[in-house]
Amino acid sequence: MILTIPNPILRQRVTNSPTCIPATVCRMWFHFTDVDTVGLAAPQLGICEPIILVYGVPMIKPKIIKKEGAKVIGVEGCKSIPNKLYKVNRWSSVHVEFVDYYGNLKTAVFNDFHARIVQHEIDHLHGILIDERGTLID
Numbered sequence: 001m002i003l004t005i006p007n008p009i010l011r012q013r014v015t016n017s018p019t020c021i022p023a024t025v026c027r028m029w030f031h032f033t034d035v036d037t038v039g040l041a042a043p044q045l046g047i048c049e050p051i052i053l054v055y056g057v058p059m060i061k062p063k064i065i066k067k068e069g070a071k072v073i074g075v076e077g078c079k080s081i082p083n084k085l086y087k088v089n090r091w092s093s094v095h096v097e098f099v100d101y102y103g104n105l106k107t108a109v110f111n112d113f114h115a116r117i118v119q120h121e122i123d124h125l126h127g128i129l130i131d132e133r134g135t136l137i138d
Ligand SMILES: [Zn+2]
Pocket: 077, 078, 079, 080, 120, 124
């Protein structure tokens, strides 16, 4: 089950290292296919590990190493804040360093909507939700 606010786990910064990556990723994949979504962060399942999925691809310890372009306002929802949409300001391009499922250190560049998803999911690892980052759309 995806945790929803006001569950305090969602506001906690993840400080642990991942313990068992395949087990966590497997649980995340299960939920990823279960809920119609483009991204998911481990804390949303109550797992305090630095793992996110973006379009089903696991990224371990993701870190934004460079922000580019302009900040753009876009509409976002979050499974942890059901039935609400927020206007959120995000960088249009980010370079992200992460460890892949096989343990390789990688860097990838994400643009536009993909950049938005990655920033949203990395925010989850810092305990930041879109209700803090953006403004509610009535
Ligand atoms: Zn979210």
